[in-house]
Amino acid sequence: MNMKNTLLNTRKTALVTGLAIATASLALSAQAMTVISFGGSSGEAMQKAYYAPFVEKTGKTLTPGDYNGEFARIRAMVETGNVGWDVVEVESPELVRGCFEGLFQPIDWAKLGIEDQLIPEAVTECGVGSFVWSTVLAYDADRLEGTPLSWADFWDIETFPGKRGLRRGAKYTLEFALMADGVSSTDVYDVLATEEGVARAFAKLDEIKEHIQWWEAGAQPPQWLVAGDVVMSSSYNGRIAAAQEEGRNLAITWNESLYDLDYWTIIEGSTQVEDAYEFIRFASQADTQAVYSSNIPYGPVNPAAIGALSEAQAKRMPTHAENLIGAIAVNTDFWVDFGEELEQRFNSWATR
Amino acid sequence: MTSALAMSQPAISEKVPGLKAQLRRAERLRKLKAIALVAPLAIFLMIAFVIPISNMLWRSVDNSEVMQVMPETARLLTEWDGKDLPSEAVFSLFAQELRDSRTGGGLGRIGRRLNYEDPTFRTLLTQTLRVLPATTETTWSETLQSIHPRWSETETWLALQRAAPATTDRYLLAALDLKRGSDGNIERIEENQRVYQQVFVRTLVIAGGVTLICLLMGFPLAYLLATLPTSQSNILMIFVLLPFWTSLLVRTAAWIVLLQSGGLVNTTLMTLGLIESPLQLVFNRIGVFFAMVHILLPFMILPLYSVMKGISPVYQRAATSLGAHPFAAFWQIYVPQTLSGVAAGTILVFIMAIGYYITPALVGGPSDQMVSYFVAYYTNTTNNWGMAAALGTFLLIATLLLYLVYHKLVNQKQLIRN
Numbered sequence: 089m090n091m092k093n094t095l096l097n098t099r100k101t102a103l104v105t106g107l108a109i110a111t112a113s114l115a116l117s118a119q120a121m122t123v124i125s126f127g128g129s130s131g132e133a134m135q136k137a138y139y140a141p142f143v144e145k146t147g148k149t150l151t152p153g154d155y156n157g158e159f160a161r162i163r164a165m166v167e168t169g170n171v172g173w174d175v176v177e178v179e180s181p182e183l184v185r186g187c188f189e190g191l192f193q194p195i196d197w198a199k200l201g202i203e204d205q206l207i208p209e210a211v212t213e214c215g216v217g218s219f220v221w222s223t224v225l226a227y228d229a230d231r232l233e234g235t236p237l238s239w240a241d242f243w244d245i246e247t248f249p250g251k252r253g254l255r256r257g258a259k260y261t262l263e264f265a266l267m268a269d270g271v272s273s274t275d276v277y278d279v280l281a282t283e284e285g286v287a288r289a290f291a292k293l294d295e296i297k298e299h300i301q302w303w304e305a306g307a308q309p310p311q312w313l314v315a316g317d318v319v320m321s322s323s324y325n326g327r328i329a330a331a332q333e334e335g336r337n338l339a340i341t342w343n344e345s346l347y348d349l350d351y352w353t354i355i356e357g358s359t360q361v362e363d364a365y366e367f368i369r370f371a372s373q374a375d376t377q378a379v380y381s382s383n384i385p386y387g388p389v390n391p392a393a394i395g396a397l398s399e400a401q402a403k404r405m406p407t408h409a410e411n412l413i414g415a416i417a418v419n420t421d422f423w424v425d426f427g428e429e430l431e432q433r434f435n436s437w438a439t440r
Numbered sequence: 441m442t443s444a445l446a447m448s449q450p451a452i453s454e455k456v457p458g459l460k461a462q463l464r465r466a467e468r469l470r471k472l473k474a475i476a477l478v479a480p481l482a483i484f485l486m487i488a489f490v491i492p493i494s495n496m497l498w499r500s501v502d503n504s505e506v507m508q509v510m511p512e513t514a515r516l517l518t519e520w521d522g523k524d525l526p527s528e529a530v531f532s533l534f535a536q537e538l539r540d541s542r543t544g545g546g547l548g549r550i551g552r553r554l555n556y557e558d559p560t561f562r563t564l565l566t567q568t569l570r571v572l573p574a575t576t577e578t579t580w581s582e583t584l585q586s587i588h589p590r591w592s593e594t595e596t597w598l599a600l601q602r603a604a605p606a607t608t609d610r611y612l613l614a615a616l617d618l619k620r621g622s623d624g625n626i627e628r629i630e631e632n633q634r635v636y637q638q639v640f641v642r643t644l645v646i647a648g649g650v651t652l653i654c655l656l657m658g659f660p661l662a663y664l665l666a667t668l669p670t671s672q673s674n675i676l677m678i679f680v681l682l683p684f685w686t687s688l689l690v691r692t693a694a695w696i697v698l699l700q701s702g703g704l705v706n707t708t709l710m711t712l713g714l715i716e717s718p719l720q721l722v723f724n725r726i727g728v729f730f731a732m733v734h735i736l737l738p739f740m741i742l743p744l745y746s747v748m749k750g751i752s753p754v755y756q757r758a759a760t761s762l763g764a765h766p767f768a769a770f771w772q773i774y775v776p777q778t779l780s781g782v783a784a785g786t787i788l789v790f791i792m793a794i795g796y797y798i799t800p801a802l803v804g805g806p807s808d809q810m811v812s813y814f815v816a817y818y819t820n821t822t823n824n825w826g827m828a829a830a831l832g833t834f835l836l837i838a839t840l841l842l843y844l845v846y847h848k849l850v851n852q853k854q855l856i857r858n
Contacts, residue, residue, distance in 0.1 A: 189548030190542050426559050435639075435809070
């Protein structure tokens with residue numbers, strides 16, 4: 089979520105976070121379950137879809153709060169034993185790190201009993217997927233002649249002349265380069281784990297290096313596409329959907345997109361484990377997920393929720409059956425382990 | 441007479457100690473007052489500068505993770521010769537301390553540290569912990585080796601050994617694209633990983649360039665401000681200060697809007713027929729210079745203005761009336777008097793520019809990122825604070841060195857003038 093937020097939003101979020109701490113500490117005395125999310129428009133959608141209906145249905149108290157993904161806060165809570173949060177939304181790298189460090193309680197999937205209803209990536213050792221977002225190939229359908237169908241087309245400067253936007257960094261970029269080079273989406277991480285694979289990805293990037301305009305914040309790709317700075321770009325699907333709602337004719341190629349999840353976790357040392365399970369179960373149902381996804385274009389982890397959405401909304405979901413064809417999940421374990429090395433290599437490559 | 445003198449002397453010397461003590465007391469009181477007055481500032485400096493900076497310097501060599509989480513294993517491993525596999529004692533202590541590390545967050549710390557030695561170490565620890573028994577019927581070395589074959593490789597234990605001492609130079613070396621080879625000698629890292637030497641040079645070049653442009657643009661403007669009548673100069677001053685009061689992010693974003701391919705500048709130039717296709721003015725070095733000069737210019741103008749305001753025009757007039765060419769009068773009489781303003785302005789702009797992060801991140805390309813960008817990356821994204829601290833340390837050293845050189849130069853110039 090950090091990356092999806094614009095940099096401009098950070099200060100505002102920090103303020104909100106401050107308020108959230110205040111609410112969270114108040115909640116501790118009342119012994120209500122505290123649910124922490126990233127806030128913003130996603131938090132508002134969660135309020136409508138999960139928090140309010142949960143309180144209404146179960147009669148239990150729930151204190152919502154938000155934070156900015158500060159992993160150190162969770163770590164400090166668990167280490168000092170002063171655990172004020174119960175259920176926390178985290179991004180996948182934090183899930184992997186926190187699970188390894190024992191900051192999150194392992195999920196008892198038998199007890200939760202919803203394993204078969206969710207997409208496979210939502211089922212992990214310490215976290216239950218909350219929603220799916222995707223990094224896709226986006227283009228302005230009004231400007232571009234023809235339809236790019238894959239990353240190979242993205243690399244095809246002759247058929248689609250003009251600048252391209254890619255995220256400044258190794259993550260996503262190297263995967264896309266390999267797919268453009270003909271590696272099938274299912275083999276990408278196997279190839280990238282080898283030295284030859286990394287060299288192959290960078291060699292592929294060399295081909296279009298001078299045509300790339302690198303973006304830093306998630307708000308940049310749709311803006312560049314609209315302004316005509318680039319003809320196509322990698323982008324977070326939520327950003328494109330927001331631009332579409334403003335009436336821009338931006339289009340998404342879902343083939344070979346990379347999707348990632350945010351997760352619900354239960355903090356180690358939480359005293360509200362029973363309520364936490366009940367909440368997570370509630371928030372994973374098809375009907376509540378449909379309400380969430382109709383408020384914000386992040387895909388439900390429960391595929392049955394897609395059916396409850398309008399046709400136009402359903403087509404924007406990363407987990408729509410058609411959109412999942414050729415798409416793969418980001419291998420977070422891989423990036424947690426090799427990220428630093430590859431980012432350094434990317435920066436070295438970018439300067440050459 | 442002599443006797444009277446002799447008698448009066450002791451009387452004087454009796455009084456003197458009392459006077460001296462009083463003086464001392466008064467002195468002491470004054471000192472205490474002075475200390476009390478500077479104490480808040482001193483304490484503030486301690487808390488806000490000295491402690492955090494020393495903490496940062498320490499972090500760049502800190503290697504205590506393994507030593508704190510696995511004290512016994514670390515101790516034994518430092519004694520190990522590294523040739524054959526370590527002894528059973530090491531295996532057994534390691535198994536025990538690894539299991540204990542799950543509580544209290546120790547595992548996360550050693551996992552992160554060991555991953556710098558080998559990116560697959562964290563996975564190895566997870567896989568090992570998942571099946572590690574509480575007790576063993578055979579030896580711990582056999583148990584561990586049966587859990588994962590990598591525990592029978594000396595390379596795995598050598599990585600642990602490298603992480604065992606209390607301090608390390610790996611971060612400082614890595615921040616200069618260097619590393620220790622297997623024989624312990626310092627060598628350069630592989631060519632496709634080298635980046636930081638270039639980043640440091642780039643940071644100095646950008647900061648220097650921005651300072652120079654600010655000086656060239658700021659000097660005439662400050663001169664104009666100082667010489668115009670007050671009513672006009674006040675209006676001009678507002679124009680200087682207005683951007684100063686606007687958020688840095690807003691100003692940076694505004695430059696993107698102006699300079700992008702479909703932006704105001706490019707469309708105007710194209711409508712006028714001056715260019716055929718849009719110029720690339722942003723997301724490269726040009727954009728970085730535009731935005732940074734704009735943001736830092738007031739920091740150059742204000743010190744220059746305050747110095748110029750105090751310079752009497754009489755000297756320059758005297759020089760001209762004595763037959764000097766107007767330019768010579770300006771260059772030889774006026775400019776030397778502004779030197780302290782120039783010094784303050786350039787050092788202020790340069791030191792601010794050297795730490796810039798958000799502006800180059802938003803309006804620069806991948807080859808325009810400065811040291812702070814990487815510091816932020818290691819601090820926020822990967823939690824590798826050792827690396828962030830090492831880069832910060834070198835940035836600090838570079839700044840201090842430049843400041844010293846500069847200080848010397850300016851002082852010498854002033855000496856010559858005097």
